[in-house]
Amino acid sequence: MAPPRAKYSIAMVFGPLALSAPGVAFGQDSSGADVGGFRVxxxxxxxxxxxxxVYAQRDGGVTDVYVRTSPKLNVKKDTSRYKxxxxxxxxxxxxxxxxxENRWDRNLNAGLELEPIHDTFVRGRTSYSFxxxxxxxxxNDASSVSPTPYGLWNSELSLSRELGRLKMNLDGSLQKYNYRDTARNDGGSINNGDRxxxxxxxxxxxxxxxSPxxxxxxxxxxxxIDYVTDQDDFGIQRDSTTWRGTAGLYVAITNLVTGEVFAGYQTRSYRSGALRRFSSPVFGAALVWSAAPGTKVRIAADRRIEETALNAAKNYVIxxxxxxxxxxxxKRLxxxxxxxIGRNDFLGLATESLSDIARKDTLYSLDATVRYKLPRNMAVGLSYALMRRNSAQSSLDFNRNKLNLSLSWRM
Structure with missing residues (x-):
């Protein structure tokens, strides 16, 4: 199995708070046309x-040009009884x-929102992505001929209720990951079924x-988390149960600052007696500051446990x-x-806290984008992204630069 690659995303902070799908947000007002009572x-x-x-490698970086094309369709119905x-x-x-590296990705999603009684909402969503x-x-296994394909079924159901100053939310989700095997550069095959x-x-x-x-x-x-196979290719049983609790402060100071800061604790236990229980503090933030008219500053932070299929590592904390x-x-520009900045702390099989981990990777990223709106619901954009990883194992370091020219159209 190849060395791990650093990874993190702001979606880890905002994702659990929203019922949305890539490119199509649930309940989002959008342009479109009325067709048979639906908004398309x-x-x-x-x-x-x-x-x-292209391959995020330390030495001998391969340069290439590629085009990403993505058409999207959204059908919406919004009434006084349901969305x-x-x-x-x-x-x-x-x-x-x-x-x-050529490939097709795809996703389908559906969502429903009901208000059975005043200030009580039931929301459901299901999606499939390949x-x-x-x-x-x-x-990522660097020896694979092409990127690893996988399917993800995701279903969510939530209940929310407002009682004066009190807001309550309860939601559950079910996700199923299915990975396909990939060919290896040497002619062999990589088994991804154990993931x-x-x-x-x-x-x-x-x-x-x-207070207001x-x-x-x-x-x-x-x-x-329950794995389909009892043990992976390295003989590790990875089934686990995680508890996480946080306390935080939500602020909504007129139109100046909105969002939440929080701190708490998480602990993960494993079905296998060979894997030691892991516990660590958690913290995070999701804040939006309206610094000036037309200017918004967003701050996000989080710490979570993520899955890995690497040998001698039971998980990693991001x-x-x-x-x-x-x-x-x-109006146009x-x-x-x-x-x-993110850090991946890879947990050894006997690791119990962040004071004793198998390896550390740090990833830095910087991006800049300029976007200009054209007539007929079109827009062009130019962006640049720099990614850098520094690892405790210097052979895993890499730099990556991406330049992007985009064209978008909405109806």
Whole structure:
């Protein structure tokens, strides 16, 4: 198995708070056309990339140009009794020279929101996506001929209730991962079936406003992961149960600052007696600051336990911090600038805390984008992204630069 690649995302902070799908947000107001009582919207994104390190390697970085094309369809119904959303997207990657990187990704999603009684909402969502792991993913095997494909079924159900100053949320989710085997450069095959798993989760949230613009927030989360195979290719039984609890402060100071900061504790136990229980503090934030008219600054942080299929590592803990700023210059021109830092702490089989880990990787990222709106619901954009990884094992270090020219259309 190849060395792990650093990975993190702001979605780990915002993702659990929203019922959304890639490219299509549940309940989001959008342009479109009325067809038979439904609101139908279409979108097309075409991106041309220059990537100077396609395989995210330390030495001998391979440069290539590729085009990413993604048409999207969204059908929406919004009434006083319910909201319904159905969407889908297909994404094609075409490389100029490294044609084995060519691939199709796709997703389908559906959502329903009901308000059976006043201030009580029931929301459900289900989706299926077929995707490929990025070459920089922690679990990527560098010896594979092409990116690893996998399917993901995701179903979520939530109940929310407001009673004056008190807001209550309870939601559950079920995810099923199915990985396909990939060919190896030497002519062999990589078995990815030992990564297939089912993840069940229950999450609760209580928010009480004790003063205008200020609320205390309590969260609890239970996650159970069951792998299809009893042991992976390295003889490790990876089934686990995680408990996570946090307390935080939610602020909504007029239009100046909104969001939440929190801290707490998490612990994971394993079905296998050979794997030691792991515990660590957790913390995070998801804040939006309206620094000036047309300018927003976003701050996000989180710490979570993630899965890995690597030998001698039972999991890894990902700690992230991201700061991004968006600025609008009139009605047509906008720009954004963001920076991220993340650290992956890989847990050895006997690791019990972050004071004793098998390996550390740190990833730095910087990106900048300029976007200009054209007539007829079109827009063009130019962006640059820099990614750098520093590892305790210097052979895993890499730098990666991407330049992107984009064209988008919405109906």
């Amino acid at each position: 919207s279409l979108a097309l994104d075409v991106d041309a990339y220059l990537d100077d390190n 319904f959303n159905l969407g889908g997207a297909v994404t094609r990657f075409d490389y100029a020279e490294r044609t084995r 995707s490929h792991e990025d070459r920089g993913d922690p679990n 297939d798993r089912t993840t069940k989760a229950l999450r609760s949230r209580l928010q009480y406003q004790f 613009g200020y609320s205390v927030v309590l969260r609890g989360e239970w996650t159970k 700690t992230t911090l991201e700061v991004a700023a968006d600025r609008e210059f009139g 906008s720009a954004s600038l963001g920076g991220r």
